[in-house]
Amino acid sequence: MQNPGVRPSLSTSQPTTSTGSSDLDKILSHQGLPLGNSLLIEESGTTDFASVLLRAFAAQGIMHNRITANANAKELHSHVIVLGMAPQWANDLPGLYKGSSKEQKKAKIAENESKVSVSNIAHGSNLPRGDQKMKIAWRYGLNAKDMEKENDAGEMNAAYEHYSHQFDLTSKLQPGPNPQEISFVPISDTVSAIIKQLKNIVQAQLRSNPLKTVRLVIPGFLNPSIYPPQLTAPTFAFPLIHSLRSLLRQFENNLVMVSSLALDLYPRQSNLTGVLESLFDSSIHLQPFNQEMSQWIERAYKNEPAKIQQGLVDIIKIPVLSERGLMMVHTGEFAFKNGRKRFEIEEWGIPVEVDSKEEAHDNGEKSQTTKNIDF
Known part of the structure; x- marks a missing residue:
């Protein structure tokens, strides 16, 4: 736990690292992805929402290296390996979310108030945080136990303040990752050649820092635009995943893996996808709405576009817990939205579309009736 990018799982106390999406961390039931485990992100349709999660996963690893400025190789806490993609893939990693204009102004005010000055001392803004809270509690008669609970939660978040970051999907990570932070491994003709390259990189990274986490990213697994035709057959895919699974178990305290799979190419009913789901430690299914459903939701939320x-997000398999026999399948319970601040996952509820007549009545407009209302 000396690595700032690692914290105990809420379910099993295993060392766990963030996926780069706090909502995805929550639905995995561990507040992240346990070390030595893998996640398969399946997606239906022609959209590419899975790439947003994969890039956030990679960007989170890069941010764990930038906790301290000018960190050398021995101080790096994480390394990212991307399989099958060109180095240009890293150019689209999301940058940190700096907050809205109001939040940025509040941050500036808080920073100025934290500085030692005559006016700040006079107003007591330089008092310790706990003393300020107790002063507010005394003034407004708040319960001391409630204040203690708030302080405990704040201390817990402060202990893992660098564990997870919020990314702005409309911006790019600046400065971009350097070769010490990210490696790119091309697709080779044989499984043994791929595994050998990956293993050499992992071992080299752990020699500089045995506590380092290594994030393996596999975008578009078995996609014909990335993999040659002879490498999309089950005779290549199954040995590769078996070998990757063995690599995860070999470096169970350092290595995690996330991959994406297009279900339009490999449907869930196919044997290949079924075997992949069994070999990965966890898997989720992104199911974008069709055009008719999207239009209906836009009408229902026309006054609240946010x-x-x-x-929908279907949970197929959860790390560790599913292998222990717990029924963790959840379908139709969560929905996702790719917002500006982050990739959000929330509980799914069918929106209520307000009828135009009812809306007009609520706005105070007069409605006509043909019924006789005489008593």
């Missing part, structure tokens, strides 16, 4: 969701 609530518009893009699809």
Whole structure:
């Protein structure tokens, strides 16, 4: 736990690292992905929402290296390996979310108030945080136990303040990752050649820092635009996943893996996808809404565009817990929306579309009736 990017799982106390999406961390039931485990992100349709999660997963690893400025190789806490993609893939990693204009102004005010000055001392803004809270509690008669609970939660978040970051999907990570933070491994003709390259990189990274986490990212697994035709057959895919699974178990205290799979190419009913789901430690299914459903949701939330969701998230398998026999399948319970601040996952509820007549009545407009209302 000396690595700032690692914290105990809420379910099993295993060392766990963030996926780069706090909502995805929650639905995995561990507040992240346990070390030595893998996640398969399946997606239906022609959209590419899975790439957003994969890039956030990679960007989270890069941010764990930037907790301290000018960190050398021995101080790096994480390394990212991307399989099958060109180095240009890293150019689209999301940058940190700096908050809205109001939040940025509040942050500036808080920073100025934290500085030692005559006016700040006079107003007591430089008192310790706990003393300030107790002063507020005394003034407004708040319960001391409630204040203690708030302090405990704040201390817990402060202990893992660098564990998870919020990313702005409309911006790019600046500065971009350097070769010490990210490696790219091309697709080779044989499984043994791929595994050998991956193993050499992992071992080299752990020699500089045995506590380092290594994130393996596999975008578009078995996609014909990335993999040659002879490498999309089950005779190549199954040995590769078996070998990757063995690599995860070999470096169970350092290595995690996330991959994406297009279900339009490999449907869930196929034997290949079924075997992949059994070999990966966890898997989720992104199911974007069709055009008719999307239009209906837009009408229902026409006055609240921030609530518009893009699809459903089905939980197929949870790390560790599913292998222990717990029934963790959840379908139709969560929905996702790709917002500006982050990729959000929330509980799914069918929106209520307000009828135009009812809306007009609520706005105070007069409605006509043909019924006799005489008594």
